[in-house]
Amino acid sequence: MNIGIVGLGLIGGSLGLDLRGRGHKVLGVSRQERTCQIAIERGAVDDASMLLSILTDVDIVFICTPIFAIAPTIKQLIPIISPDTIITDVGSVKRAVVEAVTPLWQNFVGGHPMAGKEYNGIEWAESGLFAGNPYVLTPIDTTPPWAVKRLEEIVRSLTSHVYLCHPEDHDRAVAWISHLPVIVSAGLIDACMGETDLVVLKLAQQLASSGFRDTSRVGGGNPELGVMMARYNRDFLHKSLLSYRQSIDNLIELVEQEDWQGLEKRLQQTQETRSQFYS
Known part of the structure; x- marks a missing residue:
């Protein structure tokens, strides 16, 4: 062919x-x-x-x-x-x-x-x-x-x-597992660079290993692709970002209240459900 x-x-x-x-x-x-x-x-x-x-x-x-x-x-x-x-x-x-x-x-x-x-x-x-x-x-x-x-x-x-x-079902799904991770990963890198103590920032950069490498990988990719995802899948990405923000707010609340039992329960849930995204 x-x-x-x-x-x-x-x-x-x-x-x-x-x-x-x-x-x-x-x-x-x-x-x-x-x-x-x-x-x-x-x-x-x-x-x-x-x-x-x-x-x-x-x-x-x-x-x-x-x-x-x-x-x-x-x-x-x-x-x-x-x-x-x-x-x-x-x-x-x-x-x-x-x-x-x-x-x-x-x-x-x-x-x-x-x-x-x-x-x-x-x-x-x-x-x-x-x-x-x-x-x-x-x-x-x-x-x-x-x-x-x-x-x-x-x-x-x-x-x-x-x-x-269907095309719309595809876009809704990838907003969660592809487009949201790009923005979240970029936000992680941006937040780390907000460290004002240059000694601490340098140490963080030197100590960064597999955990940071894995979670920051897609945020360090081609910026053009990230913009295209956001531009052409704006509605579904926006919805997923709002949901993610709510999840982060809930986690912040658990830490602020020193609710370690509640935090452990949440982390147990994410540990158990992560495998559902991999066949």
Whole structure:
């Protein structure tokens, strides 16, 4: 199968490595010639160009651009590709994307691979990035079933765990487990940097190990991605932030009142329920 990838960063490059490894011909598009060359050298694509015209004969196109560029990119693709071409994206927000793109292209299937790193760019692309991780597809009533089936087969070949759901349900869910953690993690880093005693701050930085590294990782990632999450999933992220603030306020109250029994009970609850988020 001929597959196109627009946007050769971490996700696009990793997709290319895996898809080529499964025998597909992969053609890539990037805004930078240097990225095209690196993608070719690393084996992420068979060929790459700064021009969308390289994708004339592809069967599926993965749009791996920032969220704001997805619809404009598809508008540019429409005169180039066949009417039977399937288009999908990898954006972390689905409702806004699906609403914007579906009127433009009937064979569009929203997608979101739940995998990544705190770093971006073709240099960080790796084979097997999606293996064992969730990959969400968000078809709607008007999405052609054959397009969903074909894309699902491709995604399953990456050994991802495929989930199909409505775009709005996706956005509500990821607001809790993806978008909220980014903002909370960023807040943790920001709060730590508020320490006014420079000696204490320096010591904290020197002592920071696995606990701080784990909880601060997503807050130290690509700022553009964080802004896109908040901008395009504002309503659901806002709701989750308010709920989180209430939870923090409750914990503050327990500490202020020296209610150690109550705090222990709360921590026991979180210890027991955390496993429900991991299968």
